[in-house]
Amino acid sequence: MELERLGLETEEHMVHPDRPNIYGKLRMGDGKRLHFNGHTDTVPVVDGWDTDPFEPVQKGDRLHGLGRCDMKAGIACTLNMIRAIVDSDTEFKGELSFSAVIDEEAMGDGAVALLDTDYRNVDAVVLAEPYPADESKPVPLGIVGKLLYDIHVYGTAAHDFTPEQGVNAVEEAGEILANLDKLEFQEHHKFGKGNYSTLKIEGGYDIYSVLVPAYCRFEVNRLIVPGETVEGAVKDMEKLVESLGLKSSVAVKIKPPRYESFEMDPEESILKLFHGVYTDVMGIEPLYMYSKSITDANTFAGVGGIPCLHLGPKRGDTHKANEYVPLSWLPPCSEMYTRIALGFLN
Ligand SMILES: [Zn+2]
Known part of the structure; x- marks a missing residue:
């Protein structure tokens, strides 16, 4: 060649x-x-x-x-x-x-x-x-850099007539989403602050059933500015989730692509x-x-x-x-x- x-x-x-x-x-x-x-x-x-x-x-x-x-x-x-x-x-x-x-x-x-x-x-x-x-x-x-949070919420299934016996993963995921504005964004002298945008959420039944959903997953895109890292952004999300005192267990992961x-x-x-x-x-x-x-x-x-x-x-x-x-x-x-x-x- x-x-x-x-x-x-x-x-x-x-x-x-x-x-x-x-x-x-x-x-x-x-x-x-x-x-x-x-x-x-x-x-x-x-x-x-x-x-x-x-x-x-x-x-x-x-x-x-x-x-x-x-x-x-x-x-x-x-x-x-x-x-x-x-x-x-x-x-x-x-x-x-x-x-x-x-x-x-x-x-x-x-x-x-x-x-x-x-x-x-x-x-x-x-x-x-x-x-x-x-x-x-x-x-x-x-x-700027960006990452894609891949967040898994694990609740507990229960009959829908006694939801108090379960942990509703969809509602707990909703709690996290409603608090995303508490993520900590650093200010950069040229870029200002990064941002986030929820891109996808999935959970609950495929075919109608009277069941408290035990699992929910969602993806959030986040822009980071110089001074912030992908690793730091993951820790930031973990801190936010922890602060909410949820009953479910939550795994904060990322999926490709990731850019520093x-x-x-x-x-x-x-x-x-x-x-x-x-x-x-x-x-x-x-x-x-x-x-x-x-x-x-x-x-x-x-x-x-x-x-x-x-x-x-x-x-x-x-x-x-x-x-x-x-x-x-x-x-x-x-x-x-x-x-x-x-x-x-x-
Ligand atoms: Zn090109």
Whole structure:
């Protein structure tokens, strides 16, 4: 494949059956390690496409197709950058590597698997996601995290005419839900506070029966801000449940996906380098934000502690019908990647 043709040392990492992460690296002596990352999956096809989503169709400056923008265009620019460096025999110090990972649009298992490899120790990651650093999508300096509480309430069944002899799991679950506003949310100077939203509840009979329900389960989504962790949020829920003095027994669990939040220092070397390169190439200063859109950086930076830069071609309706990438964005993006790679590794 292309990475091998370019002389990279490549590796296939089977994360799920027939769903591998692909890695490639180029090493030139001792120095820092810079990693470029993209995801190979897309969101499902939605209704409303004017063209075949699986065929690239060019209309003027727009290249339409599923995943064209999110994020095949960014991966193409990354390969362009690697090819430019290899073909021109440009030297650098250290390691330039690339990964194409699975599952970003779902559970993020590809990024989690990458942290089990030696790439966990790279000095910075550039995510080739569609973040053009303009008003449409500024570069994130931090991203919220989220978790999904999976709460099981175990009561005691009894005949419905003598409910006092049982413990009604549905009513006890209702008690917890009515008190969710007592969860303790930390305040973050940019994000403010996180939040919660109950997404699902199930309990009671399948077929009508006069029985006090012994079991109820519900799921609550919670956003956390930098400073809060998934583990801390679980303890917070356990504390809340305990404070209610319920008669049932309650198990506070979480289920995938889980994403840790993170915040970066704007003085971080990859960000400072990016700022200068962007200003030079685009002729304007990049814009920054604190973002609520989850990406694989929640794993790389939030869990792995690796500084992450999001930079990629301008968005054209991602996650919608008729997704496209503006082709005019590919040359400047490839150039910025090249300058960032050589700047970081010299
Ligand atoms: Zn994406």
